[in-house]
């Protein structure tokens with residue numbers, strides 16, 4: 001049986017590889033934008049670059065009512081305020097980044113955690129209705145890893161019970177479902193442009209609403225509720241994106257198709273090499289979906305793989321592979337939520353299991369194919385230890 005130390009020696013990368021890396025626009029082009037900003041001395045507050053970025057973004061994501069933001073968290077808070085959701089309960093997923101639940105907390109809304117579906121990894125629609133109470137105001141699902149939720153069933157449930165649907169689409173830039181932008185579903189969707197996301201404006205985000213009236217309200221709310229110099233129409237916040245971020249975003253729009261193409265090649269390498277490794281589940285792409293390859297999650301079945309997810313994680317770190325356990329621990333385990341009845345582990349069996357099995361492998365456009373292959377060989381070598389071990393045990397009986 002190959003010794004772990006030997007496996008680590010054999011597969012150690014010369015330089016650390018992180019789970020993601022942003023695609024950087026040409027510095028000269030960005031400097032040109034800076035020169036324009038210097039000339040105009042218009043740094044923020046709906047400047048010309050902000051306006052152009054919002055327009056081009058709207059074309060790219062194929063959505064009419066786009067408002068860009070300083071980040072997705074503030075955009076989600078504004079989404080709730082736009083729909084006047086400021087009390088009661090909202091049904092959401094525990095298998096997500098903390099911000100999804102935190103925005104509810106900040107809007108004085110109690111999160112009600114619903115288990116996830118083992119195929120999509122998103123809210124399980126068959127478990128939503130039993131959680132609906134007279135206090136329920138909305139459903140807040142996440143298209144986790146950019147994998148579309150069961151949007152049709154969620155819509156049906158929302159209509160029957162008179163609930164709003166807000167999608168946390170932080171991972172879902174450029175994703176299409178049944179020939180339509182994924183942003184076409186629900187009352188509001190929110191994208192994140194954080195530096196770790198597929199498409200970035202360093203920090204940033206966008207809110208996609210449905211009507212001109214709604215968009216107008218969103219734009220008031222993201223600017224302190226100011227309608228004109230002497231009128232404040234509501235308790236707004238500061239959610240504005242500045243000119244420097246908008247310039248970065250304009251340049252990213254030129255690069256994102258290439259980035260998705262390059263990530264797809266990495267995904268194909270992983271998929272092909274890991275498909276037959278014992279104890280590894282590669283998530284299949286969902287039907288009728290144009291993916292964005294923002295993440296590459298795999299699941300580790302300890303028994304079959306011969307090593308736990310956490311042990312593989314440590315071995316990878318020793319090899320300079322900085323994979324991430326997205327999303328472990330579940331946000332329902334955080335002390336601010338763990339006392340809620342819906343946060344009990346017994347009520348979230350799929351989310352609890354997946355959170356202990358999942359690991360997201362490095363994926364970004366400039367990742368060397370050879371590096372991706374080395375990562376696959378490392379994982380296969382860890383699994384092979386288990387086979388040898390089993391064979392050895394067999395001989396001994």
Ligand SMILES: *Cc1c(COP(=O)(O)O)cnc(C)c1O
Nearest residue numbers: 071072073097099170192193194
């Ligand atoms: C990144 C992320 C957010 C927060 O986005 P910011 O732009 O950093 O505020 C919210 N939800 C999910 C699912 C995310 O991954």
